[in-house]
Every structure is written in structure tokens, then in C-alpha cells.
Amino acid sequence: MSTLVVTTPFNIDLEFKIAPFMKRVWATLLDMLVVSVYAFVVFEFILIPLDVPETMGQTLAILLVSIPAFLYHLLMEIFFNGQSVGKKLVGIKVMDKEGNEPTLSQYLVRWILGLSNYAMMTVPYIIFLVIISGGAYIFALFSLLTIYLPDVISVAATGKSQRLGDLAGGTVVIDAKAETSINETIYLEIEETNYEAKYPEVMRLSDRDINGIRNLLALKSARETDQYMIEVSYRIKDVLGIQSDLPPNEFLHQLLHDYNYLTQK
Incomplete structure (x- = not known):
């Protein structure tokens, strides 16, 4: 293929x-x-x-x-x-x-x-x-x-x-089995009134970067996809100087949430 x-x-x-x-x-x-x-x-x-x-x-x-x-x-x-x-x-x-x-x-x-x-x-x-x-x-x-x-x-x-x-x-x-919903896109509406962004450094990423993260998360889970998430997460942490113990999938989702919150302020 x-x-x-x-x-x-x-x-x-x-x-x-x-x-x-x-x-x-x-x-x-x-x-x-x-x-x-x-x-x-x-x-x-x-x-x-x-x-x-x-x-x-x-x-x-x-x-x-x-x-x-x-x-x-x-x-x-x-x-x-x-x-x-x-x-x-x-x-x-x-x-x-x-x-x-x-x-x-x-x-x-x-x-x-x-x-x-x-x-x-x-x-x-x-x-x-x-x-x-x-x-x-x-x-x-x-x-x-x-x-x-x-x-x-x-x-x-x-x-x-x-x-x-x-x-x-x-x-x-x-x-790609895209099992995303509106809650997993960069267009997410943040409903929590007391929400606080964990990683404000995410604003240094471009829309294209965010789209890339979103598309990666949209892919059906597979060994190769999981490895890509690990590599991308490591690279983002290194570039933005972020310290995080979250698993790669959760870390990338958190970045999307923070990005949406900060762009909607």
C-alpha cells in the first residue's frame, strides 16, 4: 500500500x-x-x-x-x-x-x-x-x-x-478511521469558566502546527501512530521548553485545549 x-x-x-x-x-x-x-x-x-x-x-x-x-x-x-x-x-x-x-x-x-x-x-x-x-x-x-x-x-x-x-x-x-468529534478539533469551544491553560507556550505554534497535531490525533491508533505521537510530543516539549509527565496522547490533547482557550480570550 x-x-x-x-x-x-x-x-x-x-x-x-x-x-x-x-x-x-x-x-x-x-x-x-x-x-x-x-x-x-x-x-x-x-x-x-x-x-x-x-x-x-x-x-x-x-x-x-x-x-x-x-x-x-x-x-x-x-x-x-x-x-x-x-x-x-x-x-x-x-x-x-x-x-x-x-x-x-x-x-x-x-x-x-x-x-x-x-x-x-x-x-x-x-x-x-x-x-x-x-x-x-x-x-x-x-x-x-x-x-x-x-x-x-x-x-x-x-x-x-x-x-x-x-x-x-x-x-x-x-x-484513516477518523473518530474525532468537535471536541477534538482546534475549533473546540471551552465551556469551563475557570479553565486555566497549562501550557501557554502553545501560542508559539502556528495554525499549521496545530492542524498537524489535530490530524495526528484523528488517526486510528496503531503502533506506528503511537510512535509518531511520542516523537512529536518530545520535539514540541524540546522546542517550547515544556516540562510534562503527561502521556503523549494526553499532552497533545491538552495543547489543543490550551490553544483554543487562549485564542478565544
């Missing part, structure tokens, strides 16, 4: 496993299932029962089905930290090549050049064909699958398994 090596500001090389091809396939199929269920519900219980004129029905189909399907990946990845429903379920996520969460512009470029987004637009109509004509959807389904061919070739040909949108946006898809 190929890896992405990111050098942190503390001169520690972090390795992220590139998402296996089959995991990406399963994520795509799960996302298509989500959109299909949504489209089926809209057609079966809203559009068809309304029995509106054809022109109005087409307009409603575009507004209620096609546009949401087209925007699905963009909105999901922006608001859910690089993950759609399918990506979340199989444990993969989008990340930029520097080990940080992609910027809005990177998400946009990835989305615009993402052939899967255009494929998503056809899913609702395949569902509609299933409803009204049974087997007539076979050809449409075959056409849908061919849309993915350029991306499949790109993933197979590039060293980091990047599809066309990834290459243009400077992103990769990594294999």
Missing part, C-alpha cells in the same frame, strides 16, 4: 496510508446508495403523487433531486471534514498533500473536476426509470459506470492514487 509522507514543522515525518482502491469503490457505491434512496423517496412520495404538468415536474426534479445530488460531495466534504457518508463508513477521508484539511478552494477544484459528481446527477433519473419502466434502466446504468473510467485510470496510474480532481486540487484520499 502506498503512503504519503508529510514532514511536520518539528522535522518529524508522518506517514499516511493512501486509501486502497476497493475502499474508494465501496465508498462510492455507498454514496450512490444514499443519493438513490433520497431520489427514490422524492420521486415516489412527492413528485409522482403530485401529478404536475411535465414542464413543472422537470423543474421540480431539478430543484429537489438533481441539484442536491450534484452538490452532495462538495457539501459533505466541506462540512464533515473531508468525508461523505460513504467515506465515513469505510474509514477514508480527503486531505491535502501537506497533511492538513483541504481549503475551500481545494474542495471546489476537486469537486469541479470530480467526474463522480456528474455521475451523481444521473442517479436520480436511473431511479426514476426503475420506477416507471423496470429493466429499461440497464443501458443508463452502464453509461453511468463509464463516466468513472477516466478517474479509475488516473487512480491506477498515479503514485498516490489520485483521481483528476485530486491532482488539480492538490489533495489525496487517506485510509
Whole structure:
């Protein structure tokens, strides 16, 4: 399995496993299932029962089905930290090549050049064909699958398994069970009124440093990850002159809490 090596500001090389091809396939199929269920519900219980004129029905189909399907990946990845429903379920996520969460512009470029987004637009109509004509959807389904061919070739040909949108946006898809919540991000709201920062030296770190720590903590625990945490913690303590007996995981979490508290003051 190929890896992405990111050098942190503390001169520690972090390795992220590139998402296996089959995991990406399963994520795509799960996302298509989500959109299909949504489209089926809209057609079966809203559009068809309304029995509106054809022109109005087409307009409603575009507004209620096609546009949401087209925007699905963009909105999901922006608001859910690089993950759609399918990506979340199989444990993969989008990340930029520097080990940080992609910027809005990177998400946009990835989305615009993402052939899967255009494929998503056809899913609702395949569902509609299933409803009204049974087997007539076979050809449409075959056409849908061919849309993915350029991306499949790109993933197979590039060293980091990047599809066309990834290459243009400077992103990769990594294999990481991200079990984070809002309480584990740098955007944490500190609710304790009497909270005191243990390590005010954390303010000497940049946002990129903090993002690197957050992403490291987001990775699924493994022997290699635990070793990286030890090395990163040691390096941070050395650079900032911090004395701490906390385990590496707790120490890094404490740094995030302190950073949030001090930046919100």
C-alpha cells in the first residue's frame, strides 16, 4: 500500500496510508446508495403523487433531486471534514498533500473536476426509470459506470492514487478511521469558566502546527501512530521548553485545549 509522507514543522515525518482502491469503490457505491434512496423517496412520495404538468415536474426534479445530488460531495466534504457518508463508513477521508484539511478552494477544484459528481446527477433519473419502466434502466446504468473510467485510470496510474480532481486540487484520499468529534478539533469551544491553560507556550505554534497535531490525533491508533505521537510530543516539549509527565496522547490533547482557550480570550 502506498503512503504519503508529510514532514511536520518539528522535522518529524508522518506517514499516511493512501486509501486502497476497493475502499474508494465501496465508498462510492455507498454514496450512490444514499443519493438513490433520497431520489427514490422524492420521486415516489412527492413528485409522482403530485401529478404536475411535465414542464413543472422537470423543474421540480431539478430543484429537489438533481441539484442536491450534484452538490452532495462538495457539501459533505466541506462540512464533515473531508468525508461523505460513504467515506465515513469505510474509514477514508480527503486531505491535502501537506497533511492538513483541504481549503475551500481545494474542495471546489476537486469537486469541479470530480467526474463522480456528474455521475451523481444521473442517479436520480436511473431511479426514476426503475420506477416507471423496470429493466429499461440497464443501458443508463452502464453509461453511468463509464463516466468513472477516466478517474479509475488516473487512480491506477498515479503514485498516490489520485483521481483528476485530486491532482488539480492538490489533495489525496487517506485510509484513516477518523473518530474525532468537535471536541477534538482546534475549533473546540471551552465551556469551563475557570479553565486555566497549562501550557501557554502553545501560542508559539502556528495554525499549521496545530492542524498537524489535530490530524495526528484523528488517526486510528496503531503502533506506528503511537510512535509518531511520542516523537512529536518530545520535539514540541524540546522546542517550547515544556516540562510534562503527561502521556503523549494526553499532552497533545491538552495543547489543543490550551490553544483554543487562549485564542478565544
